[in-house]
Amino acid sequence: MAETGQRFASLIDVPVTPADRTPVPPRRGEVPPERDLLDRARRGEPEAFRVIFDRHAPSVRRFLGDLLRDDTAADEATQETFVRAHTRMRTLREDERLGGWLLGIARMVSMEQLRRWRRDPLPLSEEEPREPDRAPSPEAALLSGEADRLLDGALRLLSSERRAALLMRIDHGLPYEQIAEAMGWNLQKVKNEIHRARLQLRERLSGYVEGGAS
Amino acid sequence: MIGHPTFEELEAAALGDNARPEVVAHAGQCAECAREMAWLRAEAQLVRRRPQPALRPEIWLAIEGRVHAPIPISRARRFRPVLAAAAAVAAAAALAVVVRPPRPVTVRGQGDAAVSDEEAAQADPKTRQALDRAAGDYRSALGVLEQEYATARTRLDSRTQKRWDESFARARSLIDASAQARNDPEERVKLLDGSAVMVRSLRQAIEDSEEVAR
Numbered sequence: 001m002a003e004t005g006q007r008f009a010s011l012i013d014v015p016v017t018p019a020d021r022t023p024v025p026p027r028r029g030e031v032p033p034e035r036d037l038l039d040r041a042r043r044g045e046p047e048a049f050r051v052i053f054d055r056h057a058p059s060v061r062r063f064l065g066d067l068l069r070d071d072t073a074a075d076e077a078t079q080e081t082f083v084r085a086h087t088r089m090r091t092l093r094e095d096e097r098l099g100g101w102l103l104g105i106a107r108m109v110s111m112e113q114l115r116r117w118r119r120d121p122l123p124l125s126e127e128e129p130r131e132p133d134r135a136p137s138p139e140a141a142l143l144s145g146e147a148d149r150l151l152d153g154a155l156r157l158l159s160s161e162r163r164a165a166l167l168m169r170i171d172h173g174l175p176y177e178q179i180a181e182a183m184g185w186n187l188q189k190v191k192n193e194i195h196r197a198r199l200q201l202r203e204r205l206s207g208y209v210e211g212g213a214s
Numbered sequence: 215m216i217g218h219p220t221f222e223e224l225e226a227a228a229l230g231d232n233a234r235p236e237v238v239a240h241a242g243q244c245a246e247c248a249r250e251m252a253w254l255r256a257e258a259q260l261v262r263r264r265p266q267p268a269l270r271p272e273i274w275l276a277i278e279g280r281v282h283a284p285i286p287i288s289r290a291r292r293f294r295p296v297l298a299a300a301a302a303v304a305a306a307a308a309l310a311v312v313v314r315p316p317r318p319v320t321v322r323g324q325g326d327a328a329v330s331d332e333e334a335a336q337a338d339p340k341t342r343q344a345l346d347r348a349a350g351d352y353r354s355a356l357g358v359l360e361q362e363y364a365t366a367r368t369r370l371d372s373r374t375q376k377r378w379d380e381s382f383a384r385a386r387s388l389i390d391a392s393a394q395a396r397n398d399p400e401e402r403v404k405l406l407d408g409s410a411v412m413v414r415s416l417r418q419a420i421e422d423s424e425e426v427a428r
């Protein structure tokens with residue numbers, strides 16, 4: 001057992017780089033610097049809205065790319081998300097965080113697009129991800145492009161709702177409460193869905209990240 | 215620490231939200247928690263290290279156009295031409311999807327035997343024709359929208375005029391650039407995609423203004 005602990009210890013020491021495109025959630029009691037920005041944007045200051053766009057568009061675009069898996073569609077959905085955000089700015093509650101709120105709008109926009117595609121489907125490549133041929137050590141696996149490819153395949157297999165919730169958590173660093181708000185789910189459902197998403201991901205990656213163990 | 219930390223404590227430590235020292239210390243000695251934390255870290259690392267998609271400048275231009283510049287256009291006048299533009303844009307978009315050339319595998323070190331994307335696509339006059347046609351459709355769609363804009367332009371303030379002029383110029387320059395990149399179909403598709411975003415957003419802005427005028 002001690003050996004297993006050792007084996008994973010090196011992975012635990014590797015710092016997970018926080019995605020710097022996502023603003024760090026402010027600590028309790030601290031006035032979020034976004035509040036002032038938001039007030040200015042609501043008063044119709046174009047510069048303030050531009051700052052909000054600059055700050056959040058990269059993560060909104062990334063999220064939409066993951067949900068829609070099409071660059072042109074993700075560009076247009078990003079545009080639509082911010083246009084809607086601009087018109088709905090007044091509906092944002094005082095205690096709501098901008099990042100989660102924007103991802104919530106983005107998710108609605110992406111669902112509408114996915115519905116349109118279902119009615120009028122485009123030919124999409126549905127390449128089934130290959131299983132790994134061998135199981136390298138966890139460290140090597142993390143460095144290999146094969147793990148990236150497997151991850152991409154695993155994400156693609158998740159339902160878009162489950163994928164959205166999982167990525168809000170681990171890619172965009174939103175707390176569970178904000179995800180519940182953005183998805184319109186209760187907290188328990190958020191936890192269940194993310195848990196199931198993780199199990200699905202691990203099943204796909206297990207040959208890699210665990211060195212074939214378990 | 216007596217007993218295992220909760221999943222949420224492990225997750226917070228793994229994702230770097232709130233790495234409590236006693237949780238990290240526990241995981242250093244407990245194989246089970248070490249394994250869970252290794253997974254959580256590995257997932258986050260894999261997900262977060264994926265490349266960040268580019269944010270096209272057209273996205274902001276389009277948002278700005280839609281958010282700040284409603285053009286008052288009477289319903290009767292705009293109805294037919296804008297619909298025509300919409301149809302042309304849809305046709306061109308569909309075409310761009312269909313003709314997007316598949317990327318042939320280029321093996322390094324094969325020397326003369328290697329076939330580049332460019333040569334492969336150059337050899338296909340159908341691809342070129344389809345791209346020419348798509349560019350033509352975008353150009354005519356843009357022309358229709360420019361006519362609409364020209365009649366409303368004098369009623370706009372100079373700042374709004376400038377913004378719209380820039381958007382039209384940008385869309386036009388993308389179409390022109392795609393015509394000049396005749397020998398590089400990948401590049402042409404990319405430029406046409408960019409102009410599609412612009413043309414569609416200009417159309418959207420005119421439709422938005424219609425909503426406002428109603």
Ligand SMILES: [Zn+2]
Nearest residue numbers: 218244246247
């Ligand atoms: Zn433990």
